[in-house]
Amino acid sequence: MYRIQFCIVTEKPLTRRRAETRQRLLDAALEAFAEQGYGATSVEQVCARANFTRGAFYSNFDSLDELFLAMWEQRSAQLLHDLEELLAAPDEANLATLRDAVAHVADAVPVDDEWYRVTAEFTAHALRNPILKQVVAAREDAILATLLPLLDRLMATVGRRITDRDALGHALVAAHDGTTVQCLIEDDQQAARTRRTDLFTVLVEHYTEEI
Amino acid sequence: MYRIQFCIVTEKPLTRRRAETRQRLLDAALEAFAEQGYGATSVEQVCARANFTRGAFYSNFDSLDELFLAMWEQRSAQLLHDLEELLAAPDEANLATLRDAVAHVADAVPVDDEWYRVTAEFTAHALRNPILKQVVAAREDAILATLLPLLDRLMATVGRRITDRDALGHALVAAHDGTTVQCLIEDDQQAARTRRTDLFTVLVEHYTEEI
DNA sequence: GCCTTTCGATACAGGTATGTATCGGATACA
DNA sequence: TGTATCCGATACATACCTGTATCGAAAGGC
Structure with missing residues (x-):
């Protein structure tokens, strides 16, 4: 029996720092999407809300x-x-x-x-x-x-x-x-x-x- | 008793041509928004679907x-x-x-x-x-x-x-x-x-x- | 405490969307 | 048919967004 499996391919080591950055971005995303809508939100806006620049984003996610x-x-x-x-x-x-x-x-x-x-x-x-x-x-x-x-x-x-x-x-x-x-x-x-x-x-x- | 009234301020004369253009844009908008999402759709994409350029759009609407x-x-x-x-x-x-x-x-x-x-x-x-x-x-x-x-x-x-x-x-x-x-x-x-x-x-x- | 690795900041290049101003063909009306 | 108006196309200036490449500081292993 086979099952489709979804997994993140480029699994990076999840250090303490990384986890925190990810979480701040996740929280900022919820805020931004709720306030402006997903389509109207840019990567940069999410980062700004979390007090990061895009560097942090692209280091943690591949896309919005x-x-x-x-x-x-x-x-x-x-x-x-x-x-x-x-x-x-x-x-x-x-x-x-x-x-x-x-x-x-x-x-x-x-x-x-x-x-x-x-x-x-x-x-x-x-x-x-x-x-x-x-x-x-x-x-x-x-x-x-x-x-x-x-x-x-x-x-x-x-x-x-x-x-x-x-x-x-x-x-x-x-x-x-x-x-x-x-x-x-x-x-x-x-x-x-x-x-x-x-x-x-x-x-x-x-x-x-x-x- | 007062009521809030919503009306289009700059009411342009609705000629036959204008009505048809508007309708084509409205139909194209439904298609485009359904397919790509509202936020991900540009004015130009809607116009392209209706076989217009942005000139037609801005002549009929103020915004997406x-x-x-x-x-x-x-x-x-x-x-x-x-x-x-x-x-x-x-x-x-x-x-x-x-x-x-x-x-x-x-x-x-x-x-x-x-x-x-x-x-x-x-x-x-x-x-x-x-x-x-x-x-x-x-x-x-x-x-x-x-x-x-x-x-x-x-x-x-x-x-x-x-x-x-x-x-x-x-x-x-x-x-x-x-x-x-x-x-x-x-x-x-x-x-x-x-x-x-x-x-x-x-x-x-x-x-x-x-x- | 040193050294390696990690990770976020910065700079850059390229693409794309927006709104306006202008132009010319189409349309309506006499 | 002539003329005035309408309306959509085009060109332009501008702003913004993306993704990558590079660099330096912070974190973590030993």
Whole structure:
């Protein structure tokens, strides 16, 4: 059985200094792309934000594209990790109803303007590139793999059980993506947030059953 | 009572020739932005696609931004118009079940790669600009205003009635946006399409009741 | 603490995008 | 058909961005 493997070919030794430089560039990239858009951002602008010149950039990355990918993957993983940590804490004492449980998750998933802009552009970008498409697909899988076990436990605490894991997972992700725009665009943020939680609740209710 | 009014200040006389040139540029812009991304597209590239030089562009638009906005609004309106036309046709004879009715709508709303890319970028762009934000918000309203009356009629034919118009409308739009990415990213397109229709059905079922 | 290696700054060459000013053919109208 | 206006092509000046090649300072091994 063969698998496609993505790896960085010219793997340089990752010294302490290098790691820090890379990280500063990654952070600067997120800022710059969120503020101005990926296409409108030059290598030089990213470097300036990180207090480097282009020398540092070309010593660490081959292209803006590579930086974009690295940044997006890192932040995606971080977000998922944070979510896991937040929901793993056993403060489930006060989750009486299904809606409380869902709201608990909904509040743990941030509605982040900066991140949304970057992700929207990254997704559009990925649709133009088969390899990046795989990356986005892999992330969807990773989200489900993280979220569903958490939901399993959460549902158990309110006496329910998931009936269709795949459908629920994808539906929640879709609902999250779709409602995030609405929350960010609409004047009345609070109304949108409430609708969002309501929608999540409807979905969870539909794709679970009482034990 | 005052209202903010958006208008083109230097309204030039719209002759036949001018209208055609504008349209060719608008069409070329959609192509170019979808293929390369907005930020990566130069004025010259758009013009080349439309078989013009930049002279034609600067005689019709002040900036790429203005062209992007004009193009997006035109296509948005067109899509909504097409949808309305498609669903207004009284071929509701064979819509026996709720799911048939929903599938009828779901199939009428295209899952369009090109348009998705452009819209994702436009939305991200709009989040950086208060005026464009209003434009996107207005489009959401327009969608609901078009979609809900159509759903009213459709539901009537299967003996149901909407219980929460606002919630259903926003939920369907969110589900549409969210599932569109999934359909375009996932390897198994058909599975994603089916999940999409299922999700719509769940939502419509939840936010309507039998008469 | 010395010496090698690493890595970011700087300088340079080449390419490309922008916006404007001007020109001449096309178009409209009498 | 003649004439005035419109509008797209062309040329130009300018700014900016990229990638590479080189250099010197900082880091790390022994």
